[in-house]
Amino acid sequence: TTHYLFIVVVAVNSTLLTINAGDYIFYTDWAWTSFVVFSISQSTMLAVGAIYYMLFTGVPGTATYYATIMTIYTWVAKGAWFALGYPYDFIAVPVWIPSAMLLDLTYWATRRNKHAAILIGGTLIGLSIPLFNMINLLLVRDPLEVAFKYPRPTLPPYMTPIEPQVGKFYNSPVALGAGAGAVLTVPIAALGAKLNTWTYR
Numbered sequence: 001t002t003h004y005l006f007i008v009v010v011a012v013n014s015t016l017l018t019i020n021a022g023d024y025i026f027y028t029d030w031a032w033t034s035f036v037v038f039s040i041s042q043s044t045m046l047a048v049g050a051i052y053y054m055l056f057t058g059v060p061g062t063a064t065y066y067a068t069i070m071t072i073y074t075w076v077a078k079g080a081w082f083a084l085g086y087p088y089d090f091i092a093v094p095v096w097i098p099s100a101m102l103l104d105l106t107y108w109a110t111r112r113n114k115h116a117a118i119l120i121g122g123t124l125i126g127l128s129i130p131l132f133n134m135i136n137l138l139l140v141r142d143p144l145e146v147a148f149k150y151p152r153p154t155l156p157p158y159m160t161p162i163e164p165q166v167g168k169f170y171n172s173p174v175a176l177g178a179g180a181g182a183v184l185t186v187p188i189a190a191l192g193a194k195l196n197t198w199t200y201r
Contacts, residue, residue, distance in 0.1 A: 060108035067100035095132040
């Protein structure tokens with residue numbers, strides 16, 4: 001019980017760090033223009049946190065539990081903005097749970113092999129998060145209208161939204177985000193697992 005309470009506390013706090021790492025995608029005025037940045041930061045944050053706490057408990061399913069807490073916490077933030085009078089699509093909640101489920105499945109299928117979880121699970125996270133979130137963004141109702149009609153009140157003048165070229169993905173941000181996320185996630189997750197080993201040796 002203490003382990004899971006510990007996970008709840010840290011997952012809530014890590015959600016704040018995750019939000020700050022990929023802050024741009026929550027708000028539709030920057031969601032499309034910062035997709036690659038978001039993919040790298042969110043893939044890394046989810047893999048490091050989920051792998052760390054999954055190995056901490058040794059229980060498959062912990063990663064999904066971790067991602068669920070992050071999702072609930074973010075929906076609360078979405079509800080807060082909605083209560084302030086902003087439209088429902090003002091914030092697009094990232095999709096973490098399916099990628100965390102892939103990590104849990106990897107850990108379970110490899111008979112709790114932590115190295116396989118890091119290499120295979122981390123790669124699956126890096127590849128899947130950009131895909132799931134691109135689908136999520138495609139469901140946003142008229143993102144340009146939301147972005148320009150409801151700009152964030154905290155934006156300084158030099159960060160006013162620049163019209164994104166929605167639909168004109170010349171550099172394929174999905175491929176760039178997936179590749180970069182997959183490549184960077186594995187070594188950073190491995191470092192997190194190593195720190196976990198040192199901490200509880």
